[in-house]
Amino acid sequence: MNLRETDVSKRAFNFCAGPAALPTAVLQRAQAEMLDWQGKGLSVMEMSHRSDEYVAIASQAEQDLRDLLAVPNDYKVLFLQGGASQQFAEIPLNLLPEDGVADYVETGIWSKKAIEEARRYGAINVAASAKAHDYFAIPGQNDWQLSKDAAYVHYCSNETIGGLQFDWVPQVGDTPLVADMSSDILSRSLDVSQFGLIYAGAQKNIGPSGLVVVIVREDLLGRARSSCPTMLDYKISADNGSMYNTPATYSWYLSGLVFQWLKEQGGVEAMERINRAKKDLLYKAIDDSDFYSNPIAHNARSWMNVPFRLADEKLDKAFLAGADERGLLNLKGHRSVGGMRASIYNAVGMDAVEALVAYMAEFEKERA
């Protein structure tokens, strides 16, 4: 089909931190089905969420995600709205008793935001902070000050802005471990049984924005405060299959297409291999150069979000302009960090990283 071929050849390499690149094959499928899903005469967007067709789409998406992450049977998978930011309130409203305490680990901007919001609902103990390391390293668990009876321990497995990622899972015994995995879910293997709750805004490794996936152990359901809005009560969402009201049906469908695509690629283990190769290539290009730098401790470097600086920030603008010309988009770093950031999620292939590394070498040669 000519249209698609033309479109594909025009596709840029998109290093946006989120909303982020989606697999071209997923967009092609969505494009083909836009006006008429499987001969039914209507778009997925136009289907009742209670229809047999849509319920099948939604269930398949859930099952595929369960398969990809080997989610144990005693966990519910929820497809909700409001993004990770709404979860920052939803988690204490559901899991923190009014007279209880929750432990939080601070490793960057997103975990800080989670802490600020949680503080509005009760006592929060910051068990550890990367501040002493200028947010360039993660404090080892030996240095954490965990509470005796915390309702849960919260951390952010990958700080999208700082480019700081845990390469280990905290061990907190029987205390439920809660993780914001917005920017690294599905990027490498994961043992869900180590967690009480995992949440992830969709717009990085799952699908379009406007959807947040929550994976929660069933024994944590039914603890919401009486003041918790019905729509924010996990148990009500779980009991209604995430359809207490009309869910974000199209985003859920697209996420399902991404899950199918991930399975076709060989699942999370295959993605881990590819992602490891991608990040190795990019960090090597940075480390081998005196012109580019990344300040993060090697064992805490993010596989997904790679911030880097040029030796002379006066060259930033020229670097970005040249990148844009070559179809290497959205490399500008977050304003709080400066410099560059390459987000290399699942949908950003090795070809994109190779093109970036080649451009970096070329730019250095010309300008350094």
Add this chain to the structure above:
Amino acid sequence: MNLRETDVSKRAFNFCAGPAALPTAVLQRAQAEMLDWQGKGLSVMEMSHRSDEYVAIASQAEQDLRDLLAVPNDYKVLFLQGGASQQFAEIPLNLLPEDGVADYVETGIWSKKAIEEARRYGAINVAASAKAHDYFAIPGQNDWQLSKDAAYVHYCSNETIGGLQFDWVPQVGDTPLVADMSSDILSRSLDVSQFGLIYAGAQKNIGPSGLVVVIVREDLLGRARSSCPTMLDYKISADNGSMYNTPATYSWYLSGLVFQWLKEQGGVEAMERINRAKKDLLYKAIDDSDFYSNPIAHNARSWMNVPFRLADEKLDKAFLAGADERGLLNLKGHRSVGGMRASIYNAVGMDAVEALVAYMAEFEKERA
């Protein structure tokens, strides 16, 4: 383009109550732009919500909605998540002081749900109920028992399930009037200045599900309770242009395409003319027949959702099967009401209603 022509010819007439039919032209545009928006090499779904391109898309959508409804300058237009059901909590959390009272008018299932949720946050006075009329008529305002110092008066302008619609706007003096217009916004002309707050889930007359539009008078901002989740605080959403966190970017874009389409049709006034003709044709077909019936008082009949019954409910199944064969989809009534329901939102054209009426006559002739 062959693909599109084929798809269009296969499009069914979709009478779903929501998620509902979208204009074919909107879906075609979205389809064409799916992989490559205006030569930028990426999908709208893949754009940063902070990018110049996306901010322009979002702002244009807001401006088009403002134009369509002539929204006064002292109102904010918000594009939020969680649907109308989340608004059921969000409204009291923002507008009802803990020791205050709010007046609600009960006209069917959706206003009842709003009342139940609001009761969790304070004193709710049900100022009037259609229950005495079996929900077939709306109590006149002379019979309403309004509180002296209500924080606001809430009503649902169109009950999607019952098919009951206000053809007048309550007059409540200086008390802010709050309206759930999920299923009739943009279907006929509206004087926004009569309202303190209007909200509407997108999935009927605006766009895909997963988006809710809130139009709120600025003086009502900044009153949220201290316990209100940040993401549910209207002022924070307003101060951040509905981008406190990543919004539902693709749904917002699609809603913008619907607003453009509405402008091309001649705006809300033109839709009102078409919608009046559509509902007149359908109700006439029902009223002229002894076989079909609709129980709603004539001045309270919904223009958007037309429930009707067959004289013999044993024929329901055959009616629905025949309709499906003819590409007249989703006519089954809500389980709480039974019978049939034809939702004839803006995107359901006169051709769809004519096809339905023709089928109804045919079925009656054969089976009655």
